[in-house]
Amino acid sequence: MELNxxxxxxHLPPDDLLMKYQYISDFFIALAYFSIPLELIYFVKKSAVFxxxxxxVQFGAFIVLCGATHLINLWTFTIHSRTVAMxxxxxxxLTAVVSCATALMLxxxxxxxxxxxxxxxxxxxxxxxxxxxxxxxxTQEETGRHxxxxxxxxRSTLDRHTILKTTLVELGxxxxxxxxxxxxxxxxxxxxxxxxxxxxxxxxxYTVPIHLPVINQVxxxxxxxxxxxxxxxxxxxxAGKYMPGEVVAVRVxxxxxxxxxxxxxxxxxxxxxxxxxxxxxxxxxxxxxVHELExxxxxxxxxxxxxxxxxxxxxSMRARDLLxxxxxxxxxxxxxxxxxxxxRNDFLAVMNHExxxxxxxxxxxxSLLQETELTPEQRLMVETILKSSNLLAxxxxxxxxxxxxxxxxxxxxxxxxxxxxxxxxxxxxIKPIPSVKKLHVxxxxxxxxxxFAIGDDKRLMQTILNVVGNAVKFSKEGSISITAFVxxxxxxxxxRAPEFFPVPSxxxxxxxxxxxxxxxxxxxxxxxxLFTKFAQNQAPTRNSGGSGLGLAICKRFVNLMDxxxxxxxxxxxxxxxxxxxxxxxxxxxxxxxxIPFMPKASTNHGQTAFPGLxxxxxxxxxVSRMVxxxxxxxxxCDVTMVSSIExxxxxxxxxxxxxxxxxxxxxxxxxxxxxxxxxxxxKRHERPLIVALTGNTDKVTKENCMRVGMDGVILKPVxxxxxxxxLSDLLEHRVLFEAI
Amino acid sequence: xxxxxxxxxxxxxxxxLFDQGxxxxxxxxxxxxxxxxxxxxxxxxxxxxxxxxxxxxQSIEQALxxxxxxxxxxxxxxxxxKGSSSSIGAKKVTSECTVFRExxxxxxxxxxxxxxxxxxQEYAILRRKLEVYFQMVRQAAVAHTA
Numbered sequence: 001m002e003l004n005x006x007x008x009x010x011h012l013p014p015d016d017l018l019m020k021y022q023y024i025s026d027f028f029i030a031l032a033y034f035s036i037p038l039e040l041i042y043f044v045k046k047s048a049v050f051x052x053x054x055x056x057v058q059f060g061a062f063i064v065l066c067g068a069t070h071l072i073n074l075w076t077f078t079i080h081s082r083t084v085a086m087x088x089x090x091x092x093x094l095t096a097v098v099s100c101a102t103a104l105m106l107x108x109x110x111x112x113x114x115x116x117x118x119x120x121x122x123x124x125x126x127x128x129x130x131x132x133x134x135x136x137x138x139t140q141e142e143t144g145r146h147x148x149x150x151x152x153x154x155r156s157t158l159d160r161h162t163i164l165k166t167t168l169v170e171l172g173x174x175x176x177x178x179x180x181x182x183x184x185x186x187x188x189x190x191x192x193x194x195x196x197x198x199x200x201x202x203x204x205x206y207t208v209p210i211h212l213p214v215i216n217q218v219x220x221x222x223x224x225x226x227x228x229x230x231x232x233x234x235x236x237x238x239a240g241k242y243m244p245g246e247v248v249a250v251r252v253x254x255x256x257x258x259x260x261x262x263x264x265x266x267x268x269x270x271x272x273x274x275x276x277x278x279x280x281x282x283x284x285x286x287x288x289x290v291h292e293l294e295x296x297x298x299x300x301x302x303x304x305x306x307x308x309x310x311x312x313x314x315x316s317m318r319a320r321d322l323l324x325x326x327x328x329x330x331x332x333x334x335x336x337x338x339x340x341x342x343x344r345n346d347f348l349a350v351m352n353h354e355x356x357x358x359x360x361x362x363x364x365x366x367s368l369l370q371e372t373e374l375t376p377e378q379r380l381m382v383e384t385i386l387k388s389s390n391l392l393a394x395x396x397x398x399x400x401x402x403x404x405x406x407x408x409x410x411x412x413x414x415x416x417x418x419x420x421x422x423x424x425x426x427x428x429x430i431k432p433i434p435s436v437k438k439l440h441v442x443x444x445x446x447x448x449x450x451x452f453a454i455g456d457d458k459r460l461m462q463t464i465l466n467v468v469g470n471a472v473k474f475s476k477e478g479s480i481s482i483t484a485f486v487x488x489x490x491x492x493x494x495x496r497a498p499e500f501f502p503v504p505s506x507x508x509x510x511x512x513x514x515x516x517x518x519x520x521x522x523x524x525x526x527x528x529x530l531f532t533k534f535a536q537n538q539a540p541t542r543n544s545g546g547s548g549l550g551l552a553i554c555k556r557f558v559n560l561m562d563x564x565x566x567x568x569x570x571x572x573x574x575x576x577x578x579x580x581x582x583x584x585x586x587x588x589x590x591x592x593x594x595i596p597f598m599p600k601a602s603t604n605h606g607q608t609a610f611p612g613l614x615x616x617x618x619x620x621x622x623v624s625r626m627v628x629x630x631x632x633x634x635x636x637c638d639v640t641m642v643s644s645i646e647x648x649x650x651x652x653x654x655x656x657x658x659x660x661x662x663x664x665x666x667x668x669x670x671x672x673x674x675x676x677x678x679x680x681x682x683k684r685h686e687r688p689l690i691v692a693l694t695g696n697t698d699k700v701t702k703e704n705c706m707r708v709g710m711d712g713v714i715l716k717p718v719x720x721x722x723x724x725x726x727l728s729d730l731l732e733h734r735v736l737f738e739a740i
Numbered sequence: 741x742x743x744x745x746x747x748x749x750x751x752x753x754x755x756x757l758f759d760q761g762x763x764x765x766x767x768x769x770x771x772x773x774x775x776x777x778x779x780x781x782x783x784x785x786x787x788x789x790x791x792x793x794x795x796x797x798q799s800i801e802q803a804l805x806x807x808x809x810x811x812x813x814x815x816x817x818x819x820x821x822k823g824s825s826s827s828i829g830a831k832k833v834t835s836e837c838t839v840f841r842e843x844x845x846x847x848x849x850x851x852x853x854x855x856x857x858x859x860x861q862e863y864a865i866l867r868r869k870l871e872v873y874f875q876m877v878r879q880a881a882v883a884h885t886a
Contacts, residue, residue, distance in 0.1 A: 621823040626785050626788055627827045633773075718769075720772050
C-alpha cells in the first residue's frame with residue numbers, strides 16, 4: 001500500500017523505526033525485569049530477617065516471567081515461526097497466572113508491612129520513655145546516696161556547729177548550690193537570725209522578723225517551698241546583674257528534750273523552727289526538680305534529729321558539771337561543818353574544865369566564908385554571892401550537858417539501882433523549899449513498882465528533880481503530889497506523840513511519873529514552847545531564875561531512855577501536871593546474887609557456885625564415888641549416885657544437868673552409856689552433859705569419849721578447884737575436853 | 741593431954757604421913773571437902789575404903805588361888821582397888837597396885853603373887869597408921885571442946 005501513505009519518506013521506512021524503538025524498549029524492560037529479582041535475592045540474602053520469603057519467590061517469578069514475555073516479544077516483531085508463538089503464548093499465560101496470584105497475595109501482605117512500620121514507631125516511643133525513666137531512677141538513687149552520705153556526715157558528730165556546717169557544705173556540693181544558709185530563731189523567738197552560710201565565712205547578724213508571711217508559709221508546711229529570690233531571706237548574695245537562681249526554703253524543727261516522751265514519739269507540732277534557704281546558681285537554667293526537693297526535706301529532718309541529739313548531750317553534760325560542782329561545794333561544807341564541830345568540842349572540853357574550876361573555888365570558898373563570923377550585911381552579901389554562883393554553876397552544867405546531849409555523845413550510865421531510894425532522895429533534896437513556901441509535897445509509889453531497876457539513876461534523878469523543882473518553883477501555895485507507877489501498855493500511847501510507840505517486853509517496864517501542882521498553871525498555847533531551849537514564859541509573876549534549859553534537858557534525857565514527857569494544864573491559875581514515862585530494865589534473877597542486899601549467906605569458901613545443880617554420878621568404885629559426891633556437894637550440887645550402867649540409865653532424867661561417869665572400867669562399857677543417853681534424849685537441850693572421869697592418860701580414851709558423844713573428859717584425881725572450874729566451863733560452853 | 745599438945749601431935753603425924761609418902765595431894769583434897777556440913781567426911785571415906793579394900797583383897801586372893809588364873813578378872817579387881825586407893829590418896833598402895841597390874845598384863849603369875857604380897861603389906865601399914873591418926877584427931881577434937 002504505497003499509494004495511501006502520505007508520509008514523508010525518510011531514508012528509513014517508518015515502520016522500521018518504530019519497530020526498532022519497540023525492539024530496544026522491550027530489550028531494556030526484559031533486562032530490568034531480570035535484574036530486579038536478582039537485586040531482591042541479593043539484598044534479602046544480606047538481611048537476616050525477612051518474614052515473607054516465599055512472597056519474594058512469588059514476586060520474583062512474576063517479574064521473571066514478565067521479563068521473559070518482553071524478551072520473547074523481541075522475536076515477534078518480524079515474521080516468526082509457530083514455535084516462537086507457542087513459547088510466547090505459554091510465557092504470557094504463565095505470567096498472567098503468576099501476576100494474578102501475586103496481586104491477590106499483596107492484598108494480604110501490604111497491610112502487614114504497613115503495620116510493621118507502626119510497631120516500629122511504637123517501640124521507638126517506648127524506648128524513649130524507658131530511657132527517661134531510667135534517667136529518673138538513676139537520679140533518685142544518686143539522691144538517696146547523697147542523703148545517706150549527708151546523714152552519715154551529720155550524725156557522725158555530736159557538735160552542733162559541725163552538724164550544721166557539714167549539712168550546708170554537703171548540700172551545697174550535692175545539689176551544686178550557689179548559696180545555702182540557715183536562719184535560727186533568736187532567744188526571744190521574735191526574729192530569725194542568719195547563723196550559718198555556706199560561702200560567707202562569718203555571717204554578720206542579719207535578722208529578719210519572724211512573722212513575715214513567707215516565713216509563715218514555709219513554717220506551716222513540712223515540704224520545701226519555693227520562695228522568691230527577692231524576699232529578705234534570700235538576699236544573701238550581693239545583688240548582681242545576673243538572674244538569680246531559684247530559691248527554696250525548708251523548715252527545720254528544733255526538737256527539745258521535753259518533746260521526747262517515753263511512750264510518745266515527738267509530735268512535730270513544736271513551735272520552734274529554723275529555716276534553711278537554698279539557692280541555685282544564678283544564670284543557670286536549672287530548676288528545682290522534685291527529687292532535689294525531696295532530698296532537701298529529708299536532710300532537714302535528719303538535721304533536726306542530729307541537733308536534738310546534740311542538745312541532749314549538751315544538757316546532760318551541763319547537768320553533770322553542775323552535779324560535780326555541787327558535790328565539791330557539799331564536800332567543802334561538810335568539812336567546814338566537821339571542823340566547826342571539832343572546834344566546838346575542843347572549846348567545850350576546855351571550857352568545861354576551865355569554867356568549873358573557878359566556879360568550884362568561888363562556891364567552896366563562899367560557903368566556907370559563910371561559916372565564919374560575919375556581920376549581918378556581910379552575911380547577906382555572902383549569901384547572895386553563893387546563890388548567884390550556884391546559879392552560874394547550874395547554868396554551866398546545863399549548857400555543857402545540853403550540848404553533849406545534842407550531838408549525841410551523851411550516853412546513859414546504865415546500872416542496877418534502887419528506885420525507891422531515888423524518889424526518897426529527890427524528896428529530901430526538895431523538902432526545904434516547899435516547907436518554906438508552905439507547900440505540901442506528897443510522894444505516892446505504886447505497890448507494883450519494883451524496888452530495883454536498871455537504868456541511869458543519876459539522870460533519872462536529875463529529871464525528877466527538875467520536874468518537881470519546876471512544880472515547886474511555880475507554885476506559891478497549895479500542894480504538890482508526886483505519883484509513880486508502872487505504866488500499862490495501853491496507856492502508854494499518847495495521842496499527842498504518835499511517834500512514841502512503846503514496845504513492852506519481858507525485861508523492861510515503863511515507869512510513869514506524874515507531878516501535879518496547884519500553881520499558876522500554863523496557858524495551852526505556851527505548852528509547846530516549854531521544851532524548847534532558852535524559851536521562857538512571859539508571865540509577869542514569873543520568878544525567872546532558870547536558864548530555860550531545864551525542861552529541854554529533861555526531854556533529852558527522857559528521850560534517851562526511850563520515853564516521853566509532856567505537860568498538861570487547864571490554863572492559867574489552874575495548876576499543871578507534868579508527866580513522863582521512861583523505860584527501865586528489870587533486873588534478872590541471876591543478878592540478884594550480885595546485889596548486896598541478898599540475905600543468903602555464902603558458905604566456907606565463899607561460893608556456892610552451882611546452887612541446886614542436879615548431877616548424876618556413876619562410879620562402880622564406892623570410894624571414888626564418895627569422893628566425887630563430896631566434891632560436888634561441897635560445890636552446892638544436888639548429887640544422885642548410881643553404881644552401875646543399868647541403874648544410871650534408869651535414873652537419868654532431863655532434870656539432871658550433868659552426868660559424871662567413871663569410865664576407867666576396862667570393859668569399855670562406860671562408853672555405852674553415852675550412846676544410850678543420846679538415844680534417850682535426842683534433843684540437845686533436854687540431854688544432860690555427859691562427862692567422863694578417867695585416870696587414863698592416853699589419847700585413845702579421849703578419842704573414844706569424843707566418838708560416843710561425850711561432852712567432856714576430866715582426868716582423875718580431881719581437886720576441888722578443878723571440879724569447880726570444870727563445871728563452870730562446862731555449863732558455859734557446853735563442852736570441855738581437858739588437854740590430856 | 742591438953743589441946744595444944746594433941747593438936748601438935750596430930751599435925752606431926754599428918755606431916756610424917758605425907759613425908760613418908762603414904763599419902764598424897766588427894767588426901768588434902770578430901771580434907772578440903774570437910775566442912776561444917778560434913779564434919780567427918782574424910783573418916784567416912786576412909787572407912788568405906790577399908791570395907792571396899794577388904795572385899796577386894798579377898799576376891800583377889802581367891803582369883804590367885806584358882807587354877808587357871810584368870811588374869812583379866814584379876815586386872816579388874818586390881819583396877820578397882822587402885823581406883824579406891826588413889827581416890828583417898830594412898831600413894832604407896834596405888835603404886836604397888838600399878839606394879840601388880842603390869843605383872844597381870846604380862847600374865848606373870850609369880851610376879852602377880854609377889855606384888856600382891858607387897859600390896860597387902862602396904863595396905864596393912866597404911867590402915868594401921870590411918871587408924872592411929874584418926875584416933876588422935878578424935879581425941880584432939882574432944883579435948884578441944886572440953
